[in-house]
Amino acid sequence: MELLPLLLCSVVLFSSVVSCEEKLVRIGLKKLRFDQNNRVAARLEAGHAREGLRAALNRNKGDPRDTDIVALKNYLDAQYYGEIGVGTPPQKFTVIFDTGSSNLWVPSAKCYFSVSCFLHAKYKSSQSSTYQKNGKSAEIQYGTGAIAGFFSVDHVKVGKLVVKDQDFIEATREPGVTFLMAKFDGILGLGFREISVGDAVPVWDNMMKQGLIKEPVFSFWLNRHVDEEEGGEIVFGGVDPNHFKGKHTYVPVTQKGYWQFDMGDVIIGGKPTGYCGRGCSAIADSGTSLLAGPTTVVAMINKAIGASGVVSQQCKTVVSQYGQTILDLLMAEAGPKKICSQIGLCTFDGTKSVSMGIESVVNEGDERSSGAVNDAMCSACEMAVVGFTALDIPPPRGPLWILGDVFMGRYHTVFDYGNMQVGFAEAA
Template sequence: MANKFLLVALCLLTSMCSLAIPSSSNGLVRICLKKQRFDLNSIKAARIIGKERKFAKKSLYNILNVGASATDIASLKNLLDARYYGEIGIGSPPQKFSVIFDTGSSNLWVPSSHCYFSMACYGHSRYNTSQSSTFADIGKPSNINYGFGSISGFLSKDNVQVGDLVVKDQVLIGATRQGIAFSLSKFDGILGLGFHEISAENAVPVWDNMAQQGLISQNIFSFWFNRDPEKSEGGEIIIGGVDPKHFKGEHTYVPVTQKGYWQIGFGDFLIANHSTGFCEGGCNAIMDSGTSFIAGPTAIITEINRAIGVKGLKNVDCKRVVSQYGDLMWNLLISGVQPGKLCSNIGLCLNGTQPMSKIIETKVEAKSGKKLAVGDDLLCTACEMTAIWIHSQLKQNKTKTKIFEYVNKLCDELQNPKAESAVNCDNIVNMPNISFIIGNRSFHLTPEQYVLKVEQGFSTICISGFIPLDVPPPKGPLWILGEIFMEAYHTVFDFGKLQIGFAEAA
């Protein structure tokens, strides 16, 4: 009988995360995560948004404060494809909400009980301030725009329970309006784990308040995502430390290069152990727990997707650049001109990135007051991609004939941003590894890790986990490493030392 009781106790302990019961031990606070299956419609939305992103001032989410000035940095991602979420409580007594713990933003928001005119609110838990004894009204309006929709509401203060911790007087947004796209989400709201610098309305983030109120033993938190589709346990966030059971070996730590985002630098990017040459001068990446995909510059994503068998569309502008300027580009590259400067040298771009159409438009405007639409901006983009492709092949000592055969094939297979990038599920074993060189260590992703399997009806569709994202200088080029990367590598976010650590996930 005693053995039976012991067995039951062990089963309860090992299933705590699958039951979404928060727990703490050794000064650590554990937040159990749930995982939803991929949805093909959300993936299609992510593809479209990837090509239609605008640039905004404050954060990955294109945060627009009331009265904010003109925007200049990107709204970068689609929350609808995020799969991992956990439970928090707001108010006294706590009202439960499912939220994405998002390292790509800094605000906390949930739907408000005063959200009457947005259908998206009715499918989710709603925060009722009248039922909380610790609620304090601020009343200031706030608005956050995403690539696929927006939320707006009003600021207030209340107690927020995260795991076993209770954060007092936390500023949050009670959303009174939500875009219809939020109807597709499994989560109710967002708990941002980014820095104060990118917080809308300058609200102090939850994590900052945890530290200021002395609730955490160490200024770090760590993510472990469970990739196993057969397991009900989605993963865990550990606040105040790490769980050695979640990783293998030692972590490689790299510094945060820009406070605001969890942004790091990396030294190279490889396809099948061959350098693309794209990151010779260094690249930047944002670690983002709030999106599934890995996003990067179109030129490199095209190379990856061709290597894994994604079928795209013939691009006329790309073919035109190769046929009319190919020889000139070749001669300039072998003479030592850098890819980033080549297109301005041949007159297709201004300063390497601004299309010549902008010059023409400015001159016409000055004379007549009217704007002239010119298609050179498309040629500028095509030129930049072609320069990168030729340069990467030159580094592999390919002949001119072989290089232009390769470039022409890429022009024929540019990804259609409005379609999912399907690959042959039976060919996964033959696909190449994709690697990032971070902190002088190679972090590779196998095809089993970067190909997403999506159930549709009674069949399975395999989708590339790479999507295009073009952020111009000086903020770009920029990569986003989402859940696909974080599933493969246990990730530690160190606020105290401003660094991020990676180790192979267990």
């Protein structure tokens, strides 16, 4: 079944205030409440991101210096995105900074037949003095749909850094509901060139080649506190010491393409599962909201937080009988923590919830548990709104874990290109 991510009810938008401190660029943020369409878009995008990575893995299974900070928006805890500029003068776009892909694309003014293009900012080459024509066609698959267009070349502004002569895709076709209702305009990939469509040099590579950053490192902090105005930040050229505790633990990148590394055992409730005894791979993916892994272990995690296994009959029953009701309640801004009790499948004591169960697994040493009664139907309902989902990738690329925003919100994450490693430290 398609899992629904936990949905929250606020998004942060950029303000025009820009401040500099210790040679770091900071962009102020504001908050804005969501409407129902935004909720649906976030839910769809989470599923499409997971399916898109699955498809990409199948396609690729053979194979002046400064530190710059870009503030991020928190989109329903489903996507974190920020603002860039393309062209001279810069034309503004909001993009997802995605470590699971490598291309930059934004909607084109030449997109005439996709409704989503009319609802987002569009790049107008005629209004840029630094535009260079390329014209090579391009298509990127995103699970159930694809964006298509053609390559162009122009300057790209990220924070206060200006990347010159950057290849990017002008999207002329954006099918599906996902892009129609999404708050973001495009995607800026931070993966390796090995998975870049059209062998385009990624923005991050050009930042390094053009000497725009102090160190070949970028880092993510995703704010987990939805009541705060900051959605998070990405730092190009270093790390922000204000957003992590202690020291980072680094693991080497094992295969260029995605930010992929070897993973040890999965520990649930203080006990090892033994599943990764022969080795597992993991990908740190900022473009995916969920934490995805092999069905066997995900079933154990969902059981630990009060949700039944992903292949259970109860889960299928809940979806068939209550799926539309759950969707309607989410669209009506019902709190995800209370939905299963609202439809009569769970009994809560008012102090515990599904999200507590998730935190008890993701957060080390947290002894809380979900407050649902031990009932199969209740557990299956809980799983419909939980942040863990199954993804089975066969050897040699699997078993594979995708550590999305559920994980990266807990751990400040450093992507160290110079030393080909990924670092994790407790977020602050």
